Amino acid sequence: xxHYDQLIAHYxxxxxxxxxxxxLGWDAAANMPAGGSEARSNAMAELSVHVHRLSxxxxxxxxxxxxxxxxxxxxQQASLREMKRQWQQATLVPEKLVQAQSIAGSKCEHTWRTxxxxxxxxxxxxxxxxxxxxxxxxxxxxxxxxGLTAYDAMLDKFEPGTTTSSLDxxxxxxxxxxxxxxxxxxxxxxxxxxxxxxxxxxxxxQKALGLEVMKLLQFDxxxxxxxxxxxxxxxxxxxxxxxxxxxxxxxxxxxxxxxVHETGHARYEQGLPKAFSGLPVxxxxxxxxxxxxxxxxxxxxxxxxxxxxxxxxxxxxxxNAHQDPVFAEENLYKIYTQVEKGFIRVDADELTxxxxxxxxxxIERDLINGxxxxxxxxxxxxxxxxxxxxxSTQDNYKNGCMxxxxxTDGAFGYFPSYTLGAMYAAQYKASMVKSLDxxxxxxxxxxxxxxQWLNDNIWSQASLHSTDExxxxxxxxxxxxxxxxxxxxxxxx
Amino acid sequence: xxHYDQLIAHYxxxxxxxxxxxxLGWDAAANMPAGGSEARSNAMAELSVHVHRLSxxxxxxxxxxxxxxxxxxxxQQASLREMKRQWQQATLVPEKLVQAQSIAGSKCEHTWRTxxxxxxxxxxxxxxxxxxxxxxxxxxxxxxxxGLTAYDAMLDKFEPGTTTSSLDxxxxxxxxxxxxxxxxxxxxxxxxxxxxxxxxxxxxxQKALGLEVMKLLQFDxxxxxxxxxxxxxxxxxxxxxxxxxxxxxxxxxxxxxxxVHETGHARYEQGLPKAFSGLPVxxxxxxxxxxxxxxxxxxxxxxxxxxxxxxxxxxxxxxNAHQDPVFAEENLYKIYTQVEKGFIRVDADELTxxxxxxxxxxIERDLINGxxxxxxxxxxxxxxxxxxxxxSTQDNYKNGCMxxxxxTDGAFGYFPSYTLGAMYAAQYKASMVKSLDxxxxxxxxxxxxxxQWLNDNIWSQASLHSTDExxxxxxxxxxxxxxxxxxxxxxxx
Numbered sequence: 001x002x003h004y005d006q007l008i009a010h011y012x013x014x015x016x017x018x019x020x021x022x023x024l025g026w027d028a029a030a031n032m033p034a035g036g037s038e039a040r041s042n043a044m045a046e047l048s049v050h051v052h053r054l055s056x057x058x059x060x061x062x063x064x065x066x067x068x069x070x071x072x073x074x075x076q077q078a079s080l081r082e083m084k085r086q087w088q089q090a091t092l093v094p095e096k097l098v099q100a101q102s103i104a105g106s107k108c109e110h111t112w113r114t115x116x117x118x119x120x121x122x123x124x125x126x127x128x129x130x131x132x133x134x135x136x137x138x139x140x141x142x143x144x145x146x147g148l149t150a151y152d153a154m155l156d157k158f159e160p161g162t163t164t165s166s167l168d169x170x171x172x173x174x175x176x177x178x179x180x181x182x183x184x185x186x187x188x189x190x191x192x193x194x195x196x197x198x199x200x201x202x203x204x205x206q207k208a209l210g211l212e213v214m215k216l217l218q219f220d221x222x223x224x225x226x227x228x229x230x231x232x233x234x235x236x237x238x239x240x241x242x243x244x245x246x247x248x249x250x251x252x253x254x255x256x257x258x259x260v261h262e263t264g265h266a267r268y269e270q271g272l273p274k275a276f277s278g279l280p281v282x283x284x285x286x287x288x289x290x291x292x293x294x295x296x297x298x299x300x301x302x303x304x305x306x307x308x309x310x311x312x313x314x315x316x317x318x319x320n321a322h323q324d325p326v327f328a329e330e331n332l333y334k335i336y337t338q339v340e341k342g343f344i345r346v347d348a349d350e351l352t353x354x355x356x357x358x359x360x361x362x363i364e365r366d367l368i369n370g371x372x373x374x375x376x377x378x379x380x381x382x383x384x385x386x387x388x389x390x391x392s393t394q395d396n397y398k399n400g401c402m403x404x405x406x407x408t409d410g411a412f413g414y415f416p417s418y419t420l421g422a423m424y425a426a427q428y429k430a431s432m433v434k435s436l437d438x439x440x441x442x443x444x445x446x447x448x449x450x451x452q453w454l455n456d457n458i459w460s461q462a463s464l465h466s467t468d469e470x471x472x473x474x475x476x477x478x479x480x481x482x483x484x485x486x487x488x489x490x491x492x493x
Numbered sequence: 494x495x496h497y498d499q500l501i502a503h504y505x506x507x508x509x510x511x512x513x514x515x516x517l518g519w520d521a522a523a524n525m526p527a528g529g530s531e532a533r534s535n536a537m538a539e540l541s542v543h544v545h546r547l548s549x550x551x552x553x554x555x556x557x558x559x560x561x562x563x564x565x566x567x568x569q570q571a572s573l574r575e576m577k578r579q580w581q582q583a584t585l586v587p588e589k590l591v592q593a594q595s596i597a598g599s600k601c602e603h604t605w606r607t608x609x610x611x612x613x614x615x616x617x618x619x620x621x622x623x624x625x626x627x628x629x630x631x632x633x634x635x636x637x638x639x640g641l642t643a644y645d646a647m648l649d650k651f652e653p654g655t656t657t658s659s660l661d662x663x664x665x666x667x668x669x670x671x672x673x674x675x676x677x678x679x680x681x682x683x684x685x686x687x688x689x690x691x692x693x694x695x696x697x698x699q700k701a702l703g704l705e706v707m708k709l710l711q712f713d714x715x716x717x718x719x720x721x722x723x724x725x726x727x728x729x730x731x732x733x734x735x736x737x738x739x740x741x742x743x744x745x746x747x748x749x750x751x752x753v754h755e756t757g758h759a760r761y762e763q764g765l766p767k768a769f770s771g772l773p774v775x776x777x778x779x780x781x782x783x784x785x786x787x788x789x790x791x792x793x794x795x796x797x798x799x800x801x802x803x804x805x806x807x808x809x810x811x812x813n814a815h816q817d818p819v820f821a822e823e824n825l826y827k828i829y830t831q832v833e834k835g836f837i838r839v840d841a842d843e844l845t846x847x848x849x850x851x852x853x854x855x856i857e858r859d860l861i862n863g864x865x866x867x868x869x870x871x872x873x874x875x876x877x878x879x880x881x882x883x884x885s886t887q888d889n890y891k892n893g894c895m896x897x898x899x900x901t902d903g904a905f906g907y908f909p910s911y912t913l914g915a916m917y918a919a920q921y922k923a924s925m926v927k928s929l930d931x932x933x934x935x936x937x938x939x940x941x942x943x944x945q946w947l948n949d950n951i952w953s954q955a956s957l958h959s960t961d962e963x964x965x966x967x968x969x970x971x972x973x974x975x976x977x978x979x980x981x982x983x984x985x986x
Contacts, residue, residue, distance in 0.1 A: 019532060019536035027520060035732055036729075036730070040512070040733070239531065240529030240533070
């Protein structure tokens with residue numbers, strides 16, 4: 001067996017344990033009774049240790065060295081590159097540091113749950129200091145090994161190839177027009193009257209409606225399911241994709257669009273090429289590209305007038321409420337495109353969301369690069385929030401830098417993916433409309449041409465190309481903010 | 494770390510992978526869409542290989558050797574004995590034979606599915622020959638290593654300590670009185686009029702009813718769930734026990750008692766001692782003892798008049814049918830104790846079931862011991878079926894020796910467990926009534942004293958003692974058929 005083939009077999013073995021891990025994780029969120037959690041955590045930790053051991057076996061270095069000398073096809077070269085990338089990611093950071101990060105992250109996250117409620121920055125800061133210090137250490141080690149700056153090395157974990165300089169350029173562009181666009185949209189919507197849903201929307205009916213919408217989006221039920229969990233997510237494996245949502249019986253709006261969003265993630269997974277199944281090159285390209293699929297489904301398809309017309313009809317049927325003005329197309333469209341300035345990123349609408357992400361990006365970039373200290377964060381947050389959305393977070397830590405869980409365990413470098421995804425999605429659409437009429441396809445109820453485009457250009461390409469190359473092949477240009485701006489102006493002006 | 498402690502750590506590691514395996518198996522039966530099955534099979538096969546590798550690591554022999562010399566408490570000795578037992582079971586049979594069995598078993602089982610429908614003994618026999626030959630080889634290897642006869646070595650896999658001579662004694666006893674008892678019961682029931690359920694019993698309501706019955710049986714929902722699958726089973730892990738059932742919307746009777754049965758298995762698992770969690774000594778004692786719990790729940794509790802009174806009330810509530818005579822106590826009791834001679838073991842009632850098992854036991858015993866050949870089986874089956882239930886299976890292979898899946902993949906030695914379980918259950922009850930009034934407890938709706946007895950005598954004892962010792966401690970005597978006879982005579986005469 002050639003070294004290349006040995007690597008292929010080895011990574012397929014790793015994939016089988018990752019399959020188990022993915023399903024246990026999904027089950028823990030969707031099914032498991034509380035009393036099962038301790039044993040489950042132990043089993044999952046054992047699997048993690050085993051996968052880490054497999055991923056860092058000493059002979060891999062030798063195998064990679066030999067395989068790189070062998071004559072390989074272009075696809076094999078891509079496959080080798082992606083295996084090596086995963087190997088480097090697994091071996092770069094010393095196990096001792098990973099453990100220290102895990103302990104510090106758990107501690108910070110655990111105490112954050114009550115500290116946030118109590119707006120206790122002083123308490124939080126003491127634990128977070130350690131998390132930041134360890135992330136800086138990680139960034140330094142990764143950066144030195146990969147020849148990248150500290151923060152670029154963290155970006156590389158989630159968005160290989162993306163750099164601070166490209167993000168600075170994109171986000172600086174957005175900052176020149178976004179604040180004014182938000183003001184104009186708010187002004188335009190000021191006189192809108194919206195009828196908000198009220199009353200009981202049973203979980204059963206919401207689920208039935210969700211399944212109808214998934215059918216419209218051609219989710220493959222032979223290779224996946226819809227279930228419930230506290231935090232909606234897309235999990236499982238490509239041949240069996242498990243998406244979840246959370247139902248609020250007082251309001252169906254969020255769960256419904258949440259299903260559209262997760263279906264975007266799911267169809268990407270379901271569309272990954274079978275030929276590379278179980279191999280790194282057959283996996284999704286990056287967090288940002290994954291988000292580009294969920295956001296294409298949600299923002300480019302889901303919140304379009306033509307799609308909301310389907311949602312109107314289907315929800316009237318589901319709730320047997322054909323006369324209820326809540327479900328009227330125009331009203332639903334207003335609900336799904338309402339702009340509001342707020343403190344909380346996860347509650348933000350399409351238009352204000354990038355402001356949250358850019359603020360977050362700028363802070364974590366400077367924090368990891370050592371330009372600012374963790375104690376500077378609240379003041380800088382307040383300053384930037386005032387500049388972008390006109391909101392002060394002075395002494396309001398719980399709605400400022402303590403608002404969500406991501407930073408508590410050191411997930412620095414991850415936030416830009418959200419807005420990159422939204423930008424990619426807008427750019428795909430701009431390219432797609434050159435060859436097909438999106439509105440007509442959506443109106444007809446047969447969205448196949450849209451999915452065919454995504455399949456040809458994104459899903460089937462998995463990790464064969466770099467992100468830049470993938471996007472250039474799909475759209476003819478590398479990522480820029482122009483299409484995103486045009487999309488937002490078209491919808492909100 | 495002492496060798497004993499090394500062994501403890503090693504078996505806990507194995508347990509974590511078994512946890513993953515158990516949950517993936519449950520998910521495959523209860524949730525997985527068909528398209529997910531190939532990837533799931535691959536992942537589960539990888540886990541099996543890994544568990545087998547861990548279970549047969551060369552250093553284990555050395556560790557066991559040293560640990561056996563060390564000073565250990567009585568409990569530690571039991572723990573060591575059970576770890577060693579699992580190690581022996583894993584190492585006794587050469588991997589090559591296991592693989593050959595797996596291939597021959599899969600082939601035989603796969604073709605059996607159509608051969609059974611077509612009553613094609615000639616076709617089946619060709620594949621089964623190999624399965625029988627390989628099982629004989631396995632039995633010989635096991636027997637030589639353990640100092641047991643061939644069939645006893647197969648029994649040892651499922652019922653450690655049980656021998657052909659003890660089974661012969663028990664079953665010979667049963668055969669002296671069972672045929673006459675069946676005739677008398679049939680005669681007694683001849684004039685009974687039974688109103689059978691008809692109409693629609695929705696899955697939702699049947700499930701709600703099942704959950705109520707599980708509450709009455711004090712199933713711990715913080716450590717388990719009820720779901721659906723084609724073949725009902727009890728899976729998962731002790732801290733998270735997953736039972737399943739299958740609903741027939743035309744009839745609620747089977748699913749309901751199926752839930753009672755599986756709840757018996759589940760409470761045994763939930764009651765296993767936490768102190769030995771993840772270790773062989775903390776696992777259920779044997780297949781027969783497991784079946785004794787499900788059959789205690791089903792036969793000693795579930796089909797008693799006092800429990801059927803609860804089922805009557807709860808099912809009337811569930812189906813909102815308080816006037817329907819189907820649900821009347823007397824009618825439900827008649828349904829649940831109806832005796833009928835039939836070909837098929839899995840459809841058999843409490844009274845005729847042992848006849849099926851004894852027939853099966855006698856044939857597989859002689860087959861594995863080389864007393865008969867696989868081609869003799871149809872004739873012997875016919876002869877024994879005529880003798881025990883007066884039914885001929887001449888040329889009727891599909892309702893004779895080809896009726897179920899167990900023999901197709903070589904599960905010889907397993908069948909006696911079913912009737913052993915029923916006998917143990919009757920013997921527990923005979924002992925239990927010395928200290929508590931079973932009927933009063935059931936009638937009151939608080940069955941705690943019954944569960945306390947089972948917990949003290951069976952569940953909490955896990956595998957600390959041999960089966961004989963366990964039963965002797967619980968009931969004051971080793972297993973005999975007298976209590977089983979008395980129970981059946983009491984119910985059916």
